[in-house]
Amino acid sequence: MKTDKDHQKTASPWPRIDAARVHALLGESAEFAFLDVREEGLFNTGHPLTIVSAPFSHLETRMAALVPRRATRIILMDQQDDGLAERAARRLSGWGYTDISIMMDGLEGWRAAGLEVFAGIYVPSKAFGEFVEHRYDTPAIDAQELRRWMEQGKDMIILDSRPYTEFHNYSLPGGIDCPGAELVHRVFDLIEREETTIVVNCAGRTRGIIGAQSLINAGIKNPVVCVRNGTAGWHLAGETMARGSRTVAPPPSPKGLAAAIDAAMRVSQRFGVREIDAKGLRALQADASRSLYFFDVRTPEEYEAGHIKGARSAPGGQLIQSTDHYVATRNSRIVLCDDNGVRARMTASWLIQLGWTEVFVLTGGLVACGAALDKGPESVELLPMEAADGVERINVLDLHRLLASGDAVVVDLANSLKFRVRHIPGAWFAVRSRLHDGLAQVVAGAPRAKRIVLTSDDGAFAALAAADAVAASSLPVSILDGGTATWAAAGLPLASGLENMTSATDDVWYSPYDYDDLAKSMTAYLTWEIDLIQQLEKDQSLQFRYFAPSA
Structure with a gap:
C-alpha cells in the first residue's frame, strides 16, 4: 500500500535519484549542480560535502548567479523529500531550468546510504586550507609566540588577509589590512629588508594559511608565517583585539608591481595557469553546451570604479575562501580577470589546486575586450517573482x-x-x-x-x-x-531579542562571534576546522591537487 509520500513522488514531474547515484556522479566529469534548498542554518548542521547551499527563501536573488546556464543538470535536496525540493523545482522550472531531479529521501536518504555528512559552511574551501597546511607545511606561530615577538620588538609586519569590513571590526594590534589576493600584489612595497618577517592572519585558519602560502609560492625571500587560529587564537590566549583600525596596504608602486608581476608569472608556470584572449572568452561565452563563470577578482571598490560588462565581482581571497558561494555548477569553466594579471593568476593557481580543471586568466585584463567599462556595484539578476495580487x-x-x-x-x-x-x-x-x-x-x-x-x-x-x-x-x-x-x-521605538518566534533560528549561519559564550564557540569552531582533514578522508567526492615545490 502506497503512503501519501509515495504518491507525491509518483505524481511528481521531477524524477527521483537515489543518494548512491548522486555520490557516484560527484566523481564524474559531466557538469551538474547539486543544491541544498533548506535554510542556510539548517544546511550548517549537516550536508553532503560538495553540495551548495541555495535556500528556497532566496532563490530569486541567488539562482541566476549560482547556476547561470538554464540547461544545467540540477539535483535538489531537502531534509527528507518533504516537499521543499518539490516547491523549489516548480519555481526553477518556471524560470526556464529544464533538467531538474530531486534526491530521494533528502539528507536522510544520504545518511541512510552510509554516506558522510559534514557540518559547517564553505566546507570544501575550509578543508582545502587544512590540506594546504598539511601538504605544504605552511609555517605557523601561535598567539603566545606573536606576543613575545611584539614585546621583543621583532622586525616584522602583520598582514590581515580579510576584507576591510572584517578587519575594521576587529584585528590584531599593529595589523595592516591586505585581503587575500592583494598579498602578492601589494607586499613588495611594504617590506624594505629581506630579514623582515611577514606574519599573515585571518579570523580563524583558512585565509591565514592560504595567504601565507601564497607569499611562499610567489618566492618572496622574507620569512613568512601565519598566525595559528588567527584572531580567534589571539582572543582565546587572553589577548585584546584592536577595533576600528583603518590601516590598509596601499596599491603597488610601479617598482612593487613589476616585482609582483614577476612573482605571479612564476606561480602561473608552476601550477599550469592557462590564459585566453578576448576572442577565446567570446567563444566560451557563446558555447551554450557549457557553463561559464566570469569573475573580476580585484577589490569591490576597483570593480565599482570600472569593470568588463558581464563580469561578476569576486575578490580573489574570498573566491578561494568560499568558492561554493560563487560557483554551484561542478566541472564548469571559470575565467578570471583583473588589471595587470597578478591577482587573477594567483587566484587561478589556488582554484587549480582546489580541483577545478578549466580555469583561465583573461590576457590583457580590463583592456582585453576593447570596450567601455561598466561602472557601479554588481547588479543582481532577480528572477521573476510570483504576482502578489491585492497586496x-x-x-x-x-x-x-x-x-x-x-x-x-x-x-x-x-x-x-x-x-x-x-x-x-x-x-x-x-x-x-x-x-x-x-x-x-x-x-x-x-x-x-x-x-x-x-x-x-x-x-x-x-x-x-x-x-x-x-x-x-x-x-x-x-x-x-x-x-x-x-x-x-521615523524615530519610532524598536525592540530587540528573540520573541514571537514562529521558527527555530536555523535560517542563517551563526558565526562564532554571534554567540554569547565567545570562548566556547571559538574553540568549537577551530576544532571543527582542524578535524576536517580527517573527515575528508572518509569522502572521496573532492580531490585536491598537490604540486611539489619546484627546484
Missing part, C-alpha cells in the same frame, strides 16, 4: 495607527540575527519557506488582528515573499513600504 504598501504612520488599534500584526522576514538586534515592537519572526505554519501561529497568537503587515530590513525581501504570504495567510497581507529601516528613521 498594498502602507507607510509607517499607517502601520503605527493600525498597531495602536490592534488591527494589524507585523511579521518580520529579516533573518534571525537581524531580528535579534532590532525589530518593530510586537513583531513576529517568520521564515519565508515556512510561512504556512508560521502565519498560522501568528493568526492564533494575535486573534484581534485584521491584517498582516510584512517587513524586512528595507522591505525588498518582504516584497519578494508577498505572494507566498498571500497563499499561506487567512488574513489580508500588506507590505511596510521601506521596511524596518523606515520605521527606525
